[in-house]
Structure formats: structure tokens, C-alpha cells
Amino acid sequence: MLLYWVCQRSPLKLYKTKLVGATILSVKRRAKLLLFELSSDYVLIIHLKMTGQLVWRSQVGKVRSGGHPIQGVDQVPNKFTYITLKLSSGGKLFFNDVRQFGYWQLIPKRDLLRQLQHYGPEPLARNFSLNEFSRLLGRHANTTIKSALLNQTVVAGLGNIYVDETLFAARVRPIRKVSSLKNKETMAIHQAIIKILKKAVAARGTSFNTYVDAKGRSGSYWRVRYVYGRPGQKCLKCGQVIKRTIIAGRGTHYCASCQK
Ligand SMILES: [Zn+2]
Structure with missing residues (x-):
């Protein structure tokens, strides 16, 4: 069954x-x-x-x-x-x-x-340009940036953890409407997606073969994250408390001081 x-x-x-x-x-x-x-x-x-x-x-x-x-x-x-x-x-x-x-x-x-065919570009592929990212984001002008980044037609393969970490790195609050983003914020998000995913892939890579090793099981990226799964703890950049809310039906973590 x-x-x-x-x-x-x-x-x-x-x-x-x-x-x-x-x-x-x-x-x-x-x-x-x-x-x-x-x-x-x-x-x-x-x-x-x-x-x-x-x-x-x-x-x-x-x-x-x-x-x-x-x-x-x-x-x-x-x-x-x-x-x-x-x-x-x-x-x-x-x-x-x-x-x-x-x-x-x-x-x-x-x-x-x-x-x-309906999937967006791979974030680590060459065709994931800032222009293409802005164009695809533009189709979701009235949604939150959190929701748009989870949408697989905008960018493929980005999950909840990495969306929260991306928005922290780009200093943008997840609740922001896509239409409210300034060009430099869109640029920062685009760069952060690539940076965070490269880091995550490298960290997973180190724990890929450690199935029987209890220490390796959660993947080493877990140790370098800034906001995801850290509600109530201090922001590693500014010391304020990390907040948790629900956006697009998903648990969402951010720092109200670092992210505008
Ligand atoms: Zn902070």
C-alpha cells in the first residue's frame, strides 16, 4: 500500500x-x-x-x-x-x-x-543572469519576495532554508513585496542566491559520505546558517533576537535589525 x-x-x-x-x-x-x-x-x-x-x-x-x-x-x-x-x-x-x-x-x-519546461533557471548555471532573474521576478510583483523565491518557475531548486539564508545575506525582509524592491536589492538577492548555494553545496559535499557517522548526519551547512531554525537566538551579525513568522505557509526566519 x-x-x-x-x-x-x-x-x-x-x-x-x-x-x-x-x-x-x-x-x-x-x-x-x-x-x-x-x-x-x-x-x-x-x-x-x-x-x-x-x-x-x-x-x-x-x-x-x-x-x-x-x-x-x-x-x-x-x-x-x-x-x-x-x-x-x-x-x-x-x-x-x-x-x-x-x-x-x-x-x-x-x-x-x-x-x-516550467522550471526557472538553475541558480548556478550561466543563464541565471541578473536580467533574467529580474524579468522572472517581475511576473510576481504583488507577492512577497519569500514566496517568489520559493516559486520554482523563478529559480529552480531553492528551498525554505536557503531562501531565508539568501534574504538574510541580501539584507531584505522576507515579507517585502517584490514590487517594492530597489534595483540594488534585487542585485543583492541575485548574488546572495549564488553565494549561499555554492556554500551549501560545498558543505553538503563534505558530509555526503558520512552516513554511519552521527556527527556528519545533519550536513555541515547546518552549522554555518545565520537565521533558519534559530528563532529566539541572537543574530550572529548584530546581536538582536532572530524572529520567526509564517510567510507563504512556511516557517520564515529573519533579523529585523539587519534586514530592511
Ligand atoms: Zn542582525
């Missing part, structure tokens, strides 16, 4: 005919989607959502994991494992998901571009 829930975006029969027995030709990422190109001319799409995790274990027990670690659980399979793929190398790939928001989907390769 749960297995079906994870896979329900495609008929189960399709997994048996297009995934089982197929070769994985490449693994890529677009926005928050992982894309496994298969020899069956299908693409397996995996979205980890808030608590999904992929763990690969080789035949000799070597383990690599990516996605959201599960606190206190360092074995696979475990009670949060919903899918296990047996690989021809003798290894296994496990999909774990504590809250079961993640999903798998199989689509024909020829439909991939259409499926991805």
Missing part, C-alpha cells in the same frame, strides 16, 4: 516493464528532481521532498547516502525503506522516506523536456 503511494504517479505495471531489467545510463538533476535515464527509453524521476533519502550499498557493504538523513537510524533496509532496487553489480539502492512526501515517477524520455 505504502509502496504504491510512493510510486502512484505511474502505473505499477510500468515499473515492472520499464525499470526492472533496464540499465541506468545516466543520473542527472534538474531543480529538485533526480533524473535516472534508463535504457528502456524511459526516465525515472525521484523527488526526495522533505524527508526522502537514497542509500546505495555495494555487495561488500560499502555505503553511500544522499538526501535527508534519518536521526538514529543507520541501517538499511529499515522501517522507512519503501523501495529497494537490486542492481546487477550486486549492490542495492534503497529509498527511505520518514514522512512519505517523496515520489517516484516513470515518464517516456521524449516527454522529459515538456515535463521540465
Whole structure:
């Protein structure tokens, strides 16, 4: 039943005919989607959502994991494992998901571009220019900047933590309307997105292989964040208390002194 829930975006029969027995030709990422190109001319799409995790274990027990670690659980399979793929190398790939928001989907390769076309630019790609960012933001003039940055059509792959950290770095309050932003503020946000994501990727990279290491589990970016998850604590820049509110339905953290 749960297995079906994870896979329900495609008929189960399709997994048996297009995934089982197929070769994985490449693994890529677009926005928050992982894309496994298969020899069956299908693409397996995996979205980890808030608590999904992929763990690969080789035949000799070597383990690599990516996605959201599960606190206190360092074995696979475990009670949060919903899918296990047996690989021809003798290894296994496990999909774990504590809250079961993640999903798998199989689509024909020829439909991939259409499926991805509504996503905005990748923030670390060359086409994420200030001009393009301003143009896409302009479509959301009447929303808050927090909401606009979470919108995957403006910029792809930015999640709640990184939006809060970006706006802190750019010194802009999350509640501000997009239409109220001055050019130099838009520029600061654009630069902050790139800076924060580069930092986050580097920090995740250092903890990527530490599945069995309790210290590494939360990813080292957690230790360098300024506002996210720090309500009531002192701002690391000015000493004022970090505030928390709800914007666009999401917990939002900011410093009322540093951010205008
Ligand atoms: Zn501050």
C-alpha cells in the first residue's frame, strides 16, 4: 500500500516493464528532481521532498547516502525503506522516506523536456543572469519576495532554508513585496542566491559520505546558517533576537535589525 503511494504517479505495471531489467545510463538533476535515464527509453524521476533519502550499498557493504538523513537510524533496509532496487553489480539502492512526501515517477524520455519546461533557471548555471532573474521576478510583483523565491518557475531548486539564508545575506525582509524592491536589492538577492548555494553545496559535499557517522548526519551547512531554525537566538551579525513568522505557509526566519 505504502509502496504504491510512493510510486502512484505511474502505473505499477510500468515499473515492472520499464525499470526492472533496464540499465541506468545516466543520473542527472534538474531543480529538485533526480533524473535516472534508463535504457528502456524511459526516465525515472525521484523527488526526495522533505524527508526522502537514497542509500546505495555495494555487495561488500560499502555505503553511500544522499538526501535527508534519518536521526538514529543507520541501517538499511529499515522501517522507512519503501523501495529497494537490486542492481546487477550486486549492490542495492534503497529509498527511505520518514514522512512519505517523496515520489517516484516513470515518464517516456521524449516527454522529459515538456515535463521540465516550467522550471526557472538553475541558480548556478550561466543563464541565471541578473536580467533574467529580474524579468522572472517581475511576473510576481504583488507577492512577497519569500514566496517568489520559493516559486520554482523563478529559480529552480531553492528551498525554505536557503531562501531565508539568501534574504538574510541580501539584507531584505522576507515579507517585502517584490514590487517594492530597489534595483540594488534585487542585485543583492541575485548574488546572495549564488553565494549561499555554492556554500551549501560545498558543505553538503563534505558530509555526503558520512552516513554511519552521527556527527556528519545533519550536513555541515547546518552549522554555518545565520537565521533558519534559530528563532529566539541572537543574530550572529548584530546581536538582536532572530524572529520567526509564517510567510507563504512556511516557517520564515529573519533579523529585523539587519534586514530592511
Ligand atoms: Zn542582525
